[in-house]
Amino acid sequence: MAKSKLSWLVPATVIGALVPYLSIVWRWSQHRLGANPIATALNQIGLLALIFLVLSLSCTPLKIAFAWTWPLRIRRTLGLCAFFSASLHFLVYLVLDQGLAVPTVLEDVLKRPFIALGFAALVLLVPLAVTSTKRSVSRLGFRRWQLLHRLAYAIGVLGVLHFYLRVKADHTQPIMYGLVLALGFLLRGAAKLKGTRDARFRASAARPESV
Amino acid sequence: MRNLPRPPASSEITPRDLYARRREFIKSGALFVGTSAALGAGLTSLSSLGSADAPATPPPLPSAAPGSAPWRVDKRGQFGTSETQTSYQDITTYNNYYELGFSKSEPAALGFRIKTRPWTVRITGEVERERTLDVDTLIRWFGLEERVYRMRCVEAWSMVIPWLGVPLAALVMKLAPTSRAQYVRFTTLLDPEQLPNQESNVLSWPYVEGLRIDEAMNPLAFLAMGLYGAPLPGQNGAPLRLVVPWKYGFKGAKSLVEIRFQEHEPETTWSRAAPSEYGFYANVNPEVDHPRWSQANERRIGELSRRKTLPFNGYAEQVADLYRGMNLARYF
Numbered sequence: 066m067a068k069s070k071l072s073w074l075v076p077a078t079v080i081g082a083l084v085p086y087l088s089i090v091w092r093w094s095q096h097r098l099g100a101n102p103i104a105t106a107l108n109q110i111g112l113l114a115l116i117f118l119v120l121s122l123s124c125t126p127l128k129i130a131f132a133w134t135w136p137l138r139i140r141r142t143l144g145l146c147a148f149f150s151a152s153l154h155f156l157v158y159l160v161l162d163q164g165l166a167v168p169t170v171l172e173d174v175l176k177r178p179f180i181a182l183g184f185a186a187l188v189l190l191v192p193l194a195v196t197s198t199k200r201s202v203s204r205l206g207f208r209r210w211q212l213l214h215r216l217a218y219a220i221g222v223l224g225v226l227h228f229y230l231r232v233k234a235d236h237t238q239p240i241m242y243g244l245v246l247a248l249g250f251l252l253r254g255a256a257k258l259k260g261t262r263d264a265r266f267r268a269s270a271a272r273p274e275s276v
Numbered sequence: 277m278r279n280l281p282r283p284p285a286s287s288e289i290t291p292r293d294l295y296a297r298r299r300e301f302i303k304s305g306a307l308f309v310g311t312s313a314a315l316g317a318g319l320t321s322l323s324s325l326g327s328a329d330a331p332a333t334p335p336p337l338p339s340a341a342p343g344s345a346p347w348r349v350d351k352r353g354q355f356g357t358s359e360t361q362t363s364y365q366d367i368t369t370y371n372n373y374y375e376l377g378f379s380k381s382e383p384a385a386l387g388f389r390i391k392t393r394p395w396t397v398r399i400t401g402e403v404e405r406e407r408t409l410d411v412d413t414l415i416r417w418f419g420l421e422e423r424v425y426r427m428r429c430v431e432a433w434s435m436v437i438p439w440l441g442v443p444l445a446a447l448v449m450k451l452a453p454t455s456r457a458q459y460v461r462f463t464t465l466l467d468p469e470q471l472p473n474q475e476s477n478v479l480s481w482p483y484v485e486g487l488r489i490d491e492a493m494n495p496l497a498f499l500a501m502g503l504y505g506a507p508l509p510g511q512n513g514a515p516l517r518l519v520v521p522w523k524y525g526f527k528g529a530k531s532l533v534e535i536r537f538q539e540h541e542p543e544t545t546w547s548r549a550a551p552s553e554y555g556f557y558a559n560v561n562p563e564v565d566h567p568r569w570s571q572a573n574e575r576r577i578g579e580l581s582r583r584k585t586l587p588f589n590g591y592a593e594q595v596a597d598l599y600r601g602m603n604l605a606r607y608f
Binding site: 077080082084100104110112166176233234 | 300311313314315316317318319322323325365374378381433476478549565568569572573582
């Protein structure tokens with residue numbers, strides 16, 4: 066408790082992240098997900114994964130723009146939520162949507178660019194989730210750990226492309242997420258150029274847990 | 277001294293630092309609850325954006341539209357199937373009608389905006405006589421027939437729908453197209469008052485679809501005016517829509533205002549928007565995948581596991597001859 070005034074922030078993030086899942090389960094049980102509930106759940110869980118991903122990638126830009134430090138405290142939690150959601154999205158696709166038809170799924174992954182991109186994003190999330198602990202930072206050494214976790218940028222781009230290519234006609238939503246991501250990259254780039262990333266900032270911004 | 281209250285035991289005394297932090301504790305608790313609730317609500321609404329929930333109660337069967345022709349079924353059963361019919365609720369709440377919304381559920385909420393009577397259809401182009409038909413004239417001419425058809429959407433889901441309407445071939449014969457009429461073009465209503473999404477330019481409006489004249493003359497081709505024995509609700513294409521069950525659902529243009537006979541192949545809405553994904557023919561074909569997903573199988577609405585998609589949606593016996601010698605991978 067004495068650690069910080071914001072000790073409630075991470076638990077609140079975890080509880081908040083569970084709400085949309087409880088909502089999906091509840092609406093499914095009430096037949097509120099429509100005539101094709103599997104497709105609706107699949108789409109909503111996939112979108113959740115992208116939202117968490119974009120949120121976790123927005124923590125550093127928020128720090129740059131407003132000098133807030135609290136977003137950095139929930140960055141790891143948000144990243145893990147993205148991994149959890151992406152995994153669940155894939156499981157719903159594999160088990161409920163495709164009925165465990167592994168050959169069809171393999172063919173989908175190899176033949177369809179949008180599925181290949183989404184699958185690549187999920188695969189790349191695995192090493193980041195595995196090395197999300199404080200111990201991993203010291204085991205890998207901060208430099209190497211940081212380099213590895215820059216993969217998150219690529220994963221964000223893959224996620225947006227996956228969504229963009231899936232949509233039939235109205236691309237508003239994937240473009241919005243792409244813009245948020247691009248704005249974050251821009252802020253990072255600007256901060257780097259200006260050299261505002263002094264040693265102190267780097268120490269507080271780049272580690273998964275600075276407290 | 278005896279009357280003074282006993283001092284509290286030391287174990288009952290609140291530690292000083294905890295006492296000092298009680299406000300902070302309450303504040304943290306409030307922030308915890310507030311943050312979780314706000315984050316949860318935000319995530320829930322963001323992730324369900326564009327896929328609004330289905331209504332909790334099934335929509336009631338509509339009665340005949342006021343002023344419409346007597347609503348009775350004269351014939352039943354041609355090309356029927358014994359497969360389980362999709363529920364009225366699912367057929368009328370899971371719709372692709374982009375002019376009424378991009379999600380599957382929005383059209384059901386906005387379908388009432390289509391004013392289905394009075395309603396006329398322009399007959400134009402290469403016909404004996406161009407004219408404007410009142411939609412109820414069709415019922416007077418041909419009577420209403422029930423057809424239970426499979427409907428296979430290009431998005432790999434399917435339904436079984438008991439339509440009510442008139443055979444397209446009968447109408448084509450009656451209108452007497454000239455020998456130059458090689459194609460038929462079907463046009464949906466253009467009116468952003470009734471079809472609000474026509475304000476957006478996601479597709480080019482009005483929605484246009486087409487058939488080759490021999491396809492239009494095939495006995496399966498159908499103009500639907502009703503569903504489950506009652507007039508079509510707006511979201512299903514009221515008051516008059518095309519139904520071509522051996523083709524993907526998007527060929528079935530809704531809320532028709534014009535049927536045009538012409539010499540050249542009409543440019544159709546989806547093939548114009550994405551020519552590599554949607555062709556003019558759009559015959560159901562498990563062998564030819566959509567670039568982004570397989571067409572080999574489909575989910576029948578209401579079923580959990582997928583089923584195999586049949587060539588021409590199971591109507592090969594009736595229509596395969598239309599395409600003899602054609603490369604169906606090229607003319608998809």
